[in-house]
Structures are given as structure tokens and as C-alpha cells.
Amino acid sequence: MFQRKYKDVEAKWWEPTDNGKILCTLCPRYCKIGEGQPGFCYIRQNKNGRLITLGYASPTGFAIDPVEKKPLNHFLPGTKILSFGTAGCNLGCKFCQNWSISKAKLDDINSLKASPEDVVKLAKEYGTPSIAYTYNDPTIFGEYVMDISQLARGEDIKSVMVTAGYIDKKARKDVYKYIDAANVDLKGFTERFYWKNTISHLEDVLDTLIWLKKETDVWTEITTLLIPEENDSEEEIKSECEWILKNLGNSIPIHFTAFHPDFRMKDKQHTPEFILTKARNIALSMGIKYCYVGNVHNVEGQTTFCPGCGTALIRRDWHTVISNNLDNNHCNKCGTVIEGVYS
Numbered sequence: 060m061f062q063r064k065y066k067d068v069e070a071k072w073w074e075p076t077d078n079g080k081i082l083c084t085l086c087p088r089y090c091k092i093g094e095g096q097p098g099f100c101y102i103r104q105n106k107n108g109r110l111i112t113l114g115y116a117s118p119t120g121f122a123i124d125p126v127e128k129k130p131l132n133h134f135l136p137g138t139k140i141l142s143f144g145t146a147g148c149n150l151g152c153k154f155c156q157n158w159s160i161s162k163a164k165l166d167d168i169n170s171l172k173a174s175p176e177d178v179v180k181l182a183k184e185y186g187t188p189s190i191a192y193t194y195n196d197p198t199i200f201g202e203y204v205m206d207i208s209q210l211a212r213g214e215d216i217k218s219v220m221v222t223a224g225y226i227d228k229k230a231r232k233d234v235y236k237y238i239d240a241a242n243v244d245l246k247g248f249t250e251r252f253y254w255k256n257t258i259s260h261l262e263d264v265l266d267t268l269i270w271l272k273k274e275t276d277v278w279t280e281i282t283t284l285l286i287p288e289e290n291d292s293e294e295e296i297k298s299e300c301e302w303i304l305k306n307l308g309n310s311i312p313i314h315f316t317a318f319h320p321d322f323r324m325k326d327k328q329h330t331p332e333f334i335l336t337k338a339r340n341i342a343l344s345m346g347i348k349y350c351y352v353g354n355v356h357n358v359e360g361q362t363t364f365c366p367g368c369g370t371a372l373i374r375r376d377w378h379t380v381i382s383n384n385l386d387n388n389h390c391n392k393c394g395t396v397i398e399g400v401y402s
Contacts, residue, residue, distance in 0.1 A: 071202055072084045084230065128142075129242050130353055131242055132351055133401075136383060142193050145203075179214055194221075204220070248296075283315055286327060287318070288327075289327070313342055315342075372391070
């Protein structure tokens with residue numbers, strides 16, 4: 060395994076321009092790339108007038124994680140998931156917690172070689188019912204995602220995108236064709252925050268979330284990393300919840316997670332746990348059915364409660380499931396349906 064080499068794999072989403080550059084149409088950044096140059100993400104390169112995807116079959120490593128680590132709390136809870144990513148990213152987050160991977164060029168790190176067949180075989184060998192495209196943003200290795208997820212679907216293995224949702228409207232139809240679940244990182248809820256801290260735009264992410272909810276069968280959960288004095292105000296949290304309720308409904312799970320100082324935000328403090336609890340309480344009081352806290356030990360804040368009778372159904376601590384009292388997808392006390400994917 061991990062021996063087959065891929066060289067100069069042509070990307071799917073690009074077009075030539077009049078001035079000899081290539082226009083990459085995979086994400087809303089729409090990089091115009093000169094000969095021999097990479098795009099913003101580092102791993103899509105203009106080579107002899109063709110856009111090459113350097114990330115194809117070049118993962119930076121594999122891990123077996125709890126699916127709760129993605130985080131996904133309503134998708135096969137308590138199971139393991141095969142996780143991997145590549146180098147590079149199409150966002151420029153100052154607070155990136157995986158920056159050693161997402162801000163690296165492929166030549167800078169010791170990447171593996173793994174065909175789509177290798178990845179699916181690895182999932183089968185370790186008995187993981189799903190594969191996560193994660194660590195950096197899988198949007199930028201969309202061709203690799205497409206090929207793996209199609210093979211995985213044939214083996215009854217599910218596929219999960221852990222993503223910022225920053226993807227072109229046409230390209231996402233291809234990339235998500237065989238995807239079963241996604242956790243979308245809604246990084247804040249103001250355009251100012253997005254542009255200042257990620258060099259991207261909020262509206263494109265919101266559009267992806269609406270598309271996932273209304274036009275696909277992809278089970279979707281949302282994560283917002285709360286950064287002190289950046290995106291943790293009561294006003295911003297309320298605005299985010301109002302938008303979710305209006306556009307996505309009350310059953311999409313939200314995860315408010317704790318920031319730790321890293322990359323270019325080492326001057327910020329860790330997120331106090333009370334801020335996470337406050338955000339969760341706001342969401343629940345506004346009518347969100349399922350809201351969780353993350354990156355802290357907080358059993359109550361990580362437990363799935365029945366929205367009908369209040370019974371604690373799936374109790375968790377960090378990424379560990381302590382107990383699961385679901386009856387298939389129903390509350391075992393009152394029979395209320397608990398939205399999610401459980402088989």
C-alpha cells in the first residue's frame with residue numbers, strides 16, 4: 060500500500076484566460092495563476108498551461124478518530140472514523156489550529172502516496188464505517204475526495220467533509236456527490252471578522268450551508284470556534300442563531316468550541332468555559348434543539364438531550380460516548396425523533 064505514484068493529475072475546475080494565466084474556479088477566491096505558480100491554497104498549480112492538483116493521492120498522514128472529534132454528534136455516534144488531509148488551504152485563518160499542515164507546501168512536509176483504492180482499503184482494514192476528509196480544508200483536494208467517496212459508497216463506507224464551506228456553486232455539486240455528512244466551520248458571523256481573520260467572505264459560506272440543507276441529503280452540523288473579543292459577543296451569537304433558525308431550521312446541531320492561542324493569534328487568551336456555556340444557553344433559549352460545547356470537559360454541554368421530554372440520551376465527555384440510550388433514532392422515553400444518521 061501507498062506505493063502507486065500520481066504525477067501531474069489535471070484539476071477539474073479551471074479555464075484559461077486571455078493573458079496566459081489560468082483561472083481556478085474551485086472556490087470563490089478564483090485565483091488567476093501564472094505559469095509555474097500555485098494558487099492561494101499552495102497545491103493547485105499552473106503547469107504548462109494546465110491546472111495540476113498536487114494534493115491528489117498525497118495525504119499528510121492518517122488517524123483513527125472518534126467521529127465526535129470532527130465534531131459530529133448526530134452521525135454514527137460512538138463510532139470510529141478514518142481521518143486524513145493534505146497540505147494547503149484556501150483560507151487564511153490567523154487562528155488556524157492546524158497551521159503546520161494547512162499553511163505548508165506539499166514539498167515542505169513528508170507526505171504519503173495513497174490512491175483512492177488505498178484509502179478505502181485502509182478504512183475496511185480498520186473497520187471504520189466512515190472516512191473524514193479533514194485537518195486542512197478538503198475543498199482544495201476535491202478531485203481526490205470525489206474519487207475516494209465514490210469508491211467508498213460502493214463499499215458501504217460513508218464520507219464526511221470537515222470544511223469551511225468556501226467552495227464554488229458549480230464545483231460543490233461535483234465534490235459533494237457522494238458525501239454523506241459535513242461539519243461546516245462557520246467561523247464567525249460578521250463580514251468584518253471573515254475578511255480580517257480568514258481573508259474570505261461570510262456570504263459564500265452561508266450560501267453553501269443553505270445549499271447543503273435545501274438541495275442535498277448531506278447530514279450537516281455547524282461549528283463556531285469562539286475567540287475572546289473577536290466573535291464571542293452575545294449580539295453576534297444571537298445573530299448567528301437567528302440566521303440558522305430562519306434559513307436552516309431548528310434541528311441542525313451547533314457546536315461552540317474553545318479557542319487556544321496558536322499561529323498568528325498567540326496574544327489571545329483561551330476561551331473561558333463560561334463563554335461556551337453562555338453561547339449554548341442562548342442557542343437553546345432561542346429554539347435551537349441541539350447545541351454543544353467543545354474542546355472542554357463538560358458532560359452536560361456535550362450530551363444530546365431529547366427536545367421532547369428532556370431525557371439525556373447520548374452522554375459524552377470530550378470525544379467519548381459514556382452512554383447511548385437512543386432507540387434507533389427515537390427517544391427511548393417519549394418516542395420523539397432525534398434528527399441525525401444512526402445507521
